[in-house]
Amino acid sequence: MSSSSDRISQVRRLCHRLCFSSCVEDKRQGRHVELLRLRPHWSVLKKDEQIAKIDQGEKVPFDISLPLPARDEREGSDAGVRLFWERFQCQQCGRCCYTPGAGLYLDKEDFERIAGLVGKKKLKALCRYEKALQAWVLRQPCPFYDNDRKGCTIYEIRPLTCTKYPLHPPLQEMPYNLAVDAFCPAARSLAKDTLGWWIICENNWAAILQKLARDQS
Numbered sequence: 001m002s003s004s005s006d007r008i009s010q011v012r013r014l015c016h017r018l019c020f021s022s023c024v025e026d027k028r029q030g031r032h033v034e035l036l037r038l039r040p041h042w043s044v045l046k047k048d049e050q051i052a053k054i055d056q057g058e059k060v061p062f063d064i065s066l067p068l069p070a071r072d073e074r075e076g077s078d079a080g081v082r083l084f085w086e087r088f089q090c091q092q093c094g095r096c097c098y099t100p101g102a103g104l105y106l107d108k109e110d111f112e113r114i115a116g117l118v119g120k121k122k123l124k125a126l127c128r129y130e131k132a133l134q135a136w137v138l139r140q141p142c143p144f145y146d147n148d149r150k151g152c153t154i155y156e157i158r159p160l161t162c163t164k165y166p167l168h169p170p171l172q173e174m175p176y177n178l179a180v181d182a183f184c185p186a187a188r189s190l191a192k193d194t195l196g197w198w199i200i201c202e203n204n205w206a207a208i209l210q211k212l213a214r215d216q217s
Contacts, residue, residue, distance in 0.1 A: 023069065024082075024083050042198075043198055054192055058188070060182075062182050066194060070170045089186055098147065100140055105159075109160070118154075124136065126138060138159070166180045166183075168180060
């Protein structure tokens with residue numbers, strides 16, 4: 001490999017290909033707890049520092065990588081996504097709905113589905129049309145959020161983006177891991193709760209790195 005960064009990328013890519021299922025099950029079973037007893041780890045030693053960084057998401061927009069594998073084209077590669085939704089506990093705060101923003105992209109199916117309930121004329125009045133995207137963008141704060149009821153008035157037919165939130169595309173520097181929007185308080189809570197899971201990832205990376213070294217010697 002041409003550099004240490006190339007080697008790290010190779011190791012993480014191999015880990016994602018070879019270990020995605022076993023590492024998810026290890027985390028589901030809580031096997032990180034015993035590993036943390038065996039050696040010092042930054043998730044314990046620097047816990048307060050890590051929590052402070054995560055909490056910055058309340059005011060500063062950024063995404064957080066989680067110690068869970070991202071989905072790819074393989075069958076069953078959604079194991080990390082499934083465990084995420086098992087552990088994620090929405091706080092029903094509505095911040096993702098009522099906070100002003102750039103708008104929410106509606107794909108064709110989203111638009112037709114919602115228009116079937118509220119009517120195309122009304123939906124268009126609640127959106128702006130983006131010529132570059134050739135798509136309708138729902139204005140934010142979301143007009144379908146009911147402040148009194150503290151909830152979504154079209155929840156059963158909400159846009160696809162909403163069903164996936166707070167999951168975001170993987171970060172460029174961590175392309176094989178799930179990422180979440182740090183603005184979401186429930187996502188921040190999960191990121192804090194799973195800091196110890198990184199020890200399982202790191203053990204897998206170390207094992208792969210050792211095997212590569214043996215194969216080259």
